[in-house]
Amino acid sequence: MLHTYLRWLLPALLLTTAPALAQRTAAQTKKNRALARRPAKKPALVAASPQALIVSVGDTGKSMFVVPQVQLTIPAAAARINQYMIDAALGEDLEVLPDTLTAASGIRQALAEYETNGQSGFVRASYEVLYNDHFLLSMEFTAEYMGAYPSSSVRHATFDLRTGRLLQVRDLLADxxxxxxxxxxxxxxxxxxxxxxxxxxxxxxxxxxxxxxxxxxxxxxxxxxxxxxxxxxxxYDFALTPFxxxxxxxxxxxxxxxxxxxxxxxxxxxxxxxxxxxxxxxxxxxx
Structure with missing residues (x-):
């Protein structure tokens, strides 16, 4: 008796639920297709660390010319900062667009000019980190020259680690x-x-x-x-410090x-x- 009843009930249930199940499946498929067409959200532009990892690139043996380079979780920002750093360390003016030199090629060029000029002219490049926190990096670059008298030029550069922008005072202060x-x-x-x-x-x-x-x-x-x-x-020539x-x-x-x-x-x-x-x-x- 029970067996007969179940044989009758199962087809009835299938007939009742099948249309609803098909309707839900079609709706889900439509939703999935819409999601697939929707452009993916761009990841937020936030560095993993509020500080930059800084490495020194120098000439082999002499250590006369030392250029800093940064490593960040945002490669585009790091590349932008590194290009400015090469120019600043090697005595170029940051008011103009940076040259497309690598740190190694820039150092080779500086060494070649040093030898060509009889070991005079631009003779040394060094740097100091003044501030490296809260997604801000502030650097001091010193270029030393030797002629009739020794001389030096000091320049400063401050960067936003999230974008790689070279900052000016007007980017920080409203007045x-x-x-x-x-x-x-x-x-x-x-x-x-x-x-x-x-x-x-x-x-x-x-x-x-x-x-x-x-x-x-x-x-x-x-x-x-x-x-x-x-x-x-x-x-454009300013620095941030902890103070x-x-x-x-x-x-x-x-x-x-x-x-x-x-x-x-x-x-x-x-x-x-x-x-x-x-x-x-x-x-x-x-x-």
Whole structure:
């Protein structure tokens, strides 16, 4: 009796559920096709680490020319930063587009020029990491030269590790005019104090030499200000440190009187910059 009943019930159930099952299967297939046509979401542009791994590339044996290179989880960002670093380390101007050199080929070129110039001219390249955290990397590059007198040039570069962008001050601060005014006040105070201390520090300086120093510093005695170019300081040549943002200004004194030039770095602590920081900018975490 039970066996007969089940034989009758099973076909009835199949007839009842089959249309619904087919309808659900068709809907799922349609959904799967729609998902397949939908473009895949691009991965978020976030580095795995807020710091860069930095390696040094140098010439074999002599270690005269050392170029830093970064390793990041975002290859495109690393490639962009590394190209700028090659140019900065080898004395090129970062205001122009970087040359397409590798670190090794750039070093070979520098060594060849060194030998061609009788072991003079550009003789050494070195670097220092000033800041490497919060997806920001700030570097100092020093190029040394040998001619009638030794000389050097120092430049700075700050990068966004997530994009590889070479940053300028305007990328960090919403009010660069306020910073420029604060910098002008700082440089005026420094030059005024420096000139006042020179006669005691260098009693051998005569009136003509002191007047020459004043002229090189673009100093106006009546207003007690340094008359500088409108685009000074250079907002692409700056550095970040754990303590604040540093601007630089070198008056370019020749080697023989370089000791008579005031210090070139001007540190602005992060606490003093809070009101000017760009919302959602690279330094937002300092607000």
């Amino acid at each position: 660069t005019l306020a910073l420029r005014q604060r910098w002008q006040q700082s440089i005026n105070r420094r030059i005024g104090a420096h000139l006042a201390a020179l006669p005691a520090s260098y009693p051998e300086l005569d009136t003509a030499m002191l007047a020459d120093v004043r002229q090189r510093l673009h100093w106006n005695d009546s207003t007690r200000t340094a008359t500088l170019e409108a685009n000074d300081p250079r907002f 604040g943002l540093t601007l630089y200004y070198d008056f370019g004194f020749p080697h023989v009187i370089q000791a008579l030039q005031p210090e070139s770095d001007y540190l602005f602590p992060y606490a003093d910059l809070k009101a000017w920081l760009k919302p959602k900018g690279p330094l937002e975490f300092r607000r």
